[in-house]
Amino acid sequence: QRNIAVMTSGGDAPGMNANVRAIVRSAINKNCRVFAVHEGYSGLVNGGPEYIKEMKWVDVRGWLNMGGTNIGTARCKEFRERWGRLKACKNMIEAGIDALIVCGGDGSLTGADLFRAEWPDLIKELLDKKEITEDTYHTYKHLNICGTVGSIDNDMSSTDATIGAFSSLDRICHAIDYIDATANSHQRAFVIEVMGRHCGWLALMAAIATSADYVFIPEKPTSVDEWSDHMCEAVSQHRSRGKRKTIVVVAEGAISSNLTPITCEDVKKVLVDRLGLDTRVTTLGHVQRGGPAVAFDRFLATLQGVAAVDAVLEGTPDTPSPMIGIAENKIVRRKLVDAVKLTKSVAKAIEDKDFEKAISLRDSEFHE
Numbered sequence: 001q002r003n004i005a006v007m008t009s010g011g012d013a014p015g016m017n018a019n020v021r022a023i024v025r026s027a028i029n030k031n032c033r034v035f036a037v038h039e040g041y042s043g044l045v046n047g048g049p050e051y052i053k054e055m056k057w058v059d060v061r062g063w064l065n066m067g068g069t070n071i072g073t074a075r076c077k078e079f080r081e082r083w084g085r086l087k088a089c090k091n092m093i094e095a096g097i098d099a100l101i102v103c104g105g106d107g108s109l110t111g112a113d114l115f116r117a118e119w120p121d122l123i124k125e126l127l128d129k130k131e132i133t134e135d136t137y138h139t140y141k142h143l144n145i146c147g148t149v150g151s152i153d154n155d156m157s158s159t160d161a162t163i164g165a166f167s168s169l170d171r172i173c174h175a176i177d178y179i180d181a182t183a184n185s186h187q188r189a190f191v192i193e194v195m196g197r198h199c200g201w202l203a204l205m206a207a208i209a210t211s212a213d214y215v216f217i218p219e220k221p222t223s224v225d226e227w228s229d230h231m232c233e234a235v236s237q238h239r240s241r242g243k244r245k246t247i248v249v250v251a252e253g254a255i256s257s258n259l260t261p262i263t264c265e266d267v268k269k270v271l272v273d274r275l276g277l278d279t280r281v282t283t284l285g286h287v288q289r290g291g292p293a294v295a296f297d298r299f300l301a302t303l304q305g306v307a308a309v310d311a312v313l314e315g316t317p318d319t320p321s322p323m324i325g326i327a328e329n330k331i332v333r334r335k336l337v338d339a340v341k342l343t344k345s346v347a348k349a350i351e352d353k354d355f356e357k358a359i360s361l362r363d364s365e366f367h368e
């Protein structure tokens, strides 16, 4: 009988609960015991029954649509250190766990990948220090890990969608619909900041879905002069056709070509100074991350939870750790290490201002 642990890590995302629910029930269906690690990697580092709890079928009843993550999440500094991972290794063995499924963003999955790569050394160290017996060493020599991608940012390579991104997008669109009504009434302009960290997916998709007048994303930096002219031209044209409101969406990671951030206040100043528009700034903040999961995220998280349990059960010491993604509407199993590497290469290319490379790297994943 296998003992599988599931954890959520990094920023919460709608659909994480649905993912945990599917993992718990699918694992039980396949005659495994399943444990929830509470509070992300902190729970693994702290260990014990307070943090690592066995889950039964009924424990996840009603979780399918719930936002956030009921088993808690955290960004854990200790797990970034080797001593923290050594503690986590010991705690897992003490709880009898031999496989781990992590639902989180790229940082959390990078941690998972490192943990698996280091596992043989960690467990050997526990044996050498006589903290575990020879028998225990042989029982837990290999750790199977699988990642499912939970993040509202949709910033992970090798998957078309991350769990939570469409719920967040839906929330942003609703918020902009509300703002539209008041903007239209007063003939105002609104500059709206949306989340996404270094990725412009949420901002771009929201701008398209709400017919915003202009959008700023990190993937397309421009100089202040260039964006000011371009934005004012677009907004003036829309106004000249009788549009009573102006909506400009700014991704929180938006940057100009000298890599300085483009802030909502910068954009507001241009709209006021050059076009004389009565302008307000709205930062949507964490409402974008809360609330129930939309149908797509419930479905994605459920199918990926089932696929993740299959993946850890089929894993062998020689197979690389998988990440469950979705590509062209199919649930796919990718190499976690490749997805993490590609995500980091895209980020590096953006950092180096090599935007063509960033775009071609991002495209490459869809044309394997």
Ligand code: F6P
Pocket: 011, 105, 151, 152, 153, 195, 196, 197, 252, 289
């Ligand atoms: O990664 C998810 C995310 O919501 C980002 O979009 C945002 O930049 C960040 O987390 C906010 O982090 P925190 O909740 O720690 O303020």
